[in-house]
Every structure is written in C-alpha cells, then in structure tokens.
Amino acid sequence: MGNDRIKRREFIGKATLGLCSTGLAIPFLKSNAFTSEQSQKIIYRTLGRTKLRIPVVSFGVMNSDSPDLIKRALDMGINHLDTAYLYLRGNSERVIGEVLQKNGNRDKIYVATKMRFARDREKHFFTTRGTEREPGASEENLFKQLEISLQRLRTDYIDILYLHSCYSPQMVTYEPLMNALVKTKKQGKARFIGVSTHFSEPEVIRAAVDAGVYDVVLTAYNFAQNHRDEVKKAIKYAVSKGVGVVAMKTQGGRSLQEKGEIEINHEAALKWVLEDENVCTTIPGVTTFDQLDQNIRVMNNLALSGTERSEIQFASSLKGKIYCQNCRSCIPTCPNNAEIPNLMRAFMYAKAYGNYVQAGMTAAELPRKKGLYVCRSCSSCTASCPNGINIGSRVKTLIDEKLYLG
Ligand code: SF4
Numbered sequence: 001m002g003n004d005r006i007k008r009r010e011f012i013g014k015a016t017l018g019l020c021s022t023g024l025a026i027p028f029l030k031s032n033a034f035t036s037e038q039s040q041k042i043i044y045r046t047l048g049r050t051k052l053r054i055p056v057v058s059f060g061v062m063n064s065d066s067p068d069l070i071k072r073a074l075d076m077g078i079n080h081l082d083t084a085y086l087y088l089r090g091n092s093e094r095v096i097g098e099v100l101q102k103n104g105n106r107d108k109i110y111v112a113t114k115m116r117f118a119r120d121r122e123k124h125f126f127t128t129r130g131t132e133r134e135p136g137a138s139e140e141n142l143f144k145q146l147e148i149s150l151q152r153l154r155t156d157y158i159d160i161l162y163l164h165s166c167y168s169p170q171m172v173t174y175e176p177l178m179n180a181l182v183k184t185k186k187q188g189k190a191r192f193i194g195v196s197t198h199f200s201e202p203e204v205i206r207a208a209v210d211a212g213v214y215d216v217v218l219t220a221y222n223f224a225q226n227h228r229d230e231v232k233k234a235i236k237y238a239v240s241k242g243v244g245v246v247a248m249k250t251q252g253g254r255s256l257q258e259k260g261e262i263e264i265n266h267e268a269a270l271k272w273v274l275e276d277e278n279v280c281t282t283i284p285g286v287t288t289f290d291q292l293d294q295n296i297r298v299m300n301n302l303a304l305s306g307t308e309r310s311e312i313q314f315a316s317s318l319k320g321k322i323y324c325q326n327c328r329s330c331i332p333t334c335p336n337n338a339e340i341p342n343l344m345r346a347f348m349y350a351k352a353y354g355n356y357v358q359a360g361m362t363a364a365e366l367p368r369k370k371g372l373y374v375c376r377s378c379s380s381c382t383a384s385c386p387n388g389i390n391i392g393s394r395v396k397t398l399i400d401e402k403l404y405l406g
Pocket residue numbers: 320323324325326327328329330331340341344384385386387388389391
C-alpha cells in the first residue's frame with residue numbers, strides 16, 4: 001500500500017551514467033558500485049509551493065570540497081546541492097561555484113545555502129553582538145554574507161536561502177532578519193526562503209509556517225529522536241500549508257564507532273525518513289564516491305526490508321544513546337553550565353562525519369567559559385545525560401583531538 005502511494009505520487013526518472021562525458025578524476029574510477037551499462041533510478045518529489053522537482057536523496061555538501069564528486073552527482077540526476085556560508089570555511093560554496101560555472105546549466109541545478117548570525121544560546125534568541133564567525137543579527141550583515149556567498153557560488157541568485165539553525169519560534173520571526181530575507185526574494189537574489197532547525201524542531205517548523213513568508217523548512221528528522229512523532233506532525237502541518245520540507249541529520253548519529261555504540265544502517269535510516277511522504281528530500285553529507293553510490297542506491301527501492309526495519313527498531317530502542325537530542329537537560333548537571341549539546345554536535349561532526357573542520361569550528365565558536373577550555377580544567381566530568389550519552393568520554397575525545405583550538 002505504502003509503495004503504491006509512492007509510485008502514484010512520485011515521478012521516477014532515469015539517469016544513465018555518462019562516464020565518458022564527465023571527465024572524472026581517479027577517485028571516481030575507484031567506485032565500482034555502478035557500471036556504464038547500468039541505469040540508475042532517481043525518484044523525485046515536489047518541494048511544496050516552490051514546485052522544484054528534487055530527488056528524494058540530495059547532496060549535502062557540508063563535508064566535501066571535491067568538484068569531481070559534485071559533477072558525478074549532477075550527472076546522476078542529483079540536482080539539489082545543500083551548503084552553508086560556514087561550511088568548510090567557505091570552501092563548500094567555492095567548490096559548488098566552480099562546478100556551476102563549468103557545468104553551464106545553472107537553471108537546472110538547485111542550490112541551497114544558509115546564513116548564520118550570532119545568538120544568545122541561553123535565551124534562544126539572536127543578538128546584534130557578533131563575532132567573526134557569527135556576525136551580529138542585522139539586515140546589513142545578512143546582505144554582506146549573501147554577497148560573499150553569491151561570489152563564492154559564482155551565481156547571481158540562490159535557489160533556497162535559509163536562516164541557519166533557529167532554536168526557537170522567536171528566532172524564526174525576528175523581524176530584521178525575516179524582513180531582510182523577504183527583501184532578497186523581491187530583489188531576485190533568492191528564489192525561495194526558509195529556516196533550518198535542529199532544536200525545538202516542532203515549534204520552529206510551526207512558527208515558520210505561520211510566519212507566512214517562508215517557502216521551505218530544513219529540519220533534523222530521524223528514527224533516534226525522542227520527539228520524532230512531534231516532528232512528523234509538524235512536518236505534516238507544513239506540507240498542508242504548502243511549505244516544502246527537507247530533512248537533515250537523517251542518520252540519527254550515524255556510525256560513531258565508539259565502544260558499546262552501534263553502527264547505523266545508513267540506507268535504512270534514510271528510508272525510515274523517506275517513508276514519510278511529506279518529506280521532499282534528504283541531504284546526507286557525501287565525501288566519497290562510494291557514499292554517493294550508496295545514497296543513490298536507496299532510490300532503487302524506498303521500502304524498508306524486514307531486516308532493515310528490525311535494525312532501525314533496535315537502534316531507536318537505544319533511545320538517545322547514540323544521538324544527542326539537543327534537549328539541554330545535561331547543562332544543569334555541569335558545574336560550569338557548559339554548552340554540552342554543542343560539544344556533542346562537534347563530536348558528531350568529528351566522529352560520525354569525519355569532518356574535523358566543522359567540528360573544530362563548532363567547538364571554537366563557544367564562549368571560553370562554556371566550551372572545551374572550561375572542560376580542560378575539570379579533573380573529571382560530572383555532567384550526566386538522561387538519554388545515556390557518555391558526556392565525559394565524548395568531551396575527553398574532543399580535548400584529546402585538540403578541537404578547542406578550532
Ligand atoms: S547530551 Fe543528553 S542531556 Fe545533553 S542535550 Fe544531548 S541528549 Fe540532552
């Protein structure tokens with residue numbers, strides 16, 4: 001029944017590998033999952049009122065600066081690239097720009113990027129007091145960031161421009177930034193605007209929908225979220241109002257490869273999210289050709305097999321053990337009120353995604369009294385997580401990796 005619905009609602013395209021035309025470099029030749037004789041099924045869904053037709057598995061360009069990898073994805077029919085102003089210190093946008101210019105098919109490629117601004121983490125609100133990494137929240141700074149992104153991306157418009165990482169409904173409707181985003185649309189610098197969230201997602205999604213100006217929401221959504229049913233309901237609400245939904249953090253922590261932790265079945269985790277037909281697309285980060293092939297393989301059959309479903313059920317029964325819920329319950333258990341959820345996010349970037357640049361940036365952006373510098377002065381970690389995450393062990397890993405240096 002579920003599969004029949006998928007078939008009715010989705011356009012299934014075919015993308016044949018154009019091996020000869022891509023000019024791909026040596027890493028591509030190492031990938032052997034598909035051959036030139038095979039054609040690969042790409043399943044597209046429509047992104048709400050934007051009407052953009054996007055594959056259900058898109059390309060998260062958070063961890064990659066390989067033009068060959070992006071070119072290969074485009075050749076396969078992956079026409080949606082998700083990046084952010086901050087990713088890889090701007091190199092993610094730069095590499096996309098290089099590919100866009102060489103590709104020459106700008107109107108066939110949908111580029112999403114995100115603008116991030118200083119926030120007061122305790123008040124869950126923006127602040128105008130900025131830093132180099134997080135400029136103060138103002139219209140002027142939004143347009144400055146946007147101009148830099150446009151230059152890096154070698155384009156004169158963004159397809160989806162997000163307000164990055166909103167923690168609260170108040171951040172979504174913060175007028176200086178919301179009105180500036182609306183202005184970018186009127187000026188033709190952004191075709192569509194949206195918000196991204198991986199904290200209080202249900203409330204943030206509903207606020208974005210009710211604001212009436214946003215076209216897209218990008219939300220954390222996975223089997224390991226304690227509040228996944230609430231996220232699902234909010235997603236349904238968004239779609240009922242014409243707002244397109246993109247899902248991120250779909251792996252629920254992915255493989256953390258620490259003692260006692262399990263390796264998540266990547267394809268099953270993606271399928272779990274895509275069973276929800278209100279989700280238009282997912283943006284798993286891709287760093288290798290094998291990962292790209294694996295993502296594309298998911299589109300061969302979106303239905304979870306019995307084994308995959310059991311694996312996901314088992315992983316979700318571990319509750320938050322593998323995935324930091326960003327619930328902030330641990331903060332009062334730390335004598336220094338350290339920003340533990342952000343430290344856990346840095347850990348995930350490093351150990352789950354292998355992205356030490358993003359991990360270092362995430363750890364280094366925290367105030368010294370709330371980040372790894374204060375942890376270094378602790379003889380032993382006393383913070384505890386009701387979901388079972390071993391905070392002390394993860395903090396020690398971050399310190400050992402010297403991620404407090406950024
Ligand atoms: S470490 Fe645990 S308590 Fe702290 S935010 Fe994450 S899930 Fe919540």
